[in-house]
Amino acid sequence: MDTEGIKRSLEGSGLRCTPQRYAVMAFLMQHTGHPTAAEIFEGVNRLDPRSSRATTYNNLRDLVQVGLVREVAVEGRAARFDAKGMRHHHFICDGCGRVEDMEWYDVPQPAPASLGKRVLRECELIFRGLCGKCAPRQASR
Helix, strand or coil: CCCCHHHHHHHHCCCCCHHHHHHHHHHHCCCCCCEECCCCCEEEEEHHCCCCCHHHHHHHHHHHHHHCCCCCCCCCCEEEEECCCCCCCCEEEEECCEEECCCCCCCCCCCCHHCCCCCCCCCEEEEECCCHHHHHHHCCC
């Protein structure tokens, strides 16, 4: 996504396009490796040292709330963030914590009656196991 595309997506979601928010979104668009909030802060801060840690974290929260960024919770480790626009699932390695994109598989939506008063926003599969680097190490033990 180019500069204008990022600005349009921010404004279209109801968020102002501040320099710091733009920097966070641009960083995520350029880095597909599911960075942590700390990694995003460090990367953004290298380009513009005026951006504080709190501003970066608040912008991430706002971007997640409007659906431009997805937060991938990794149990026992720092959450990771993803701005990849297309629908997809994630694989989380139990060994190294790496988060990988997985092809989208349609997931049957539960019947509204089974949810009670809950309202489902989205459904995502999280695959867990050992990645291609960690699996051979585990097998050789």
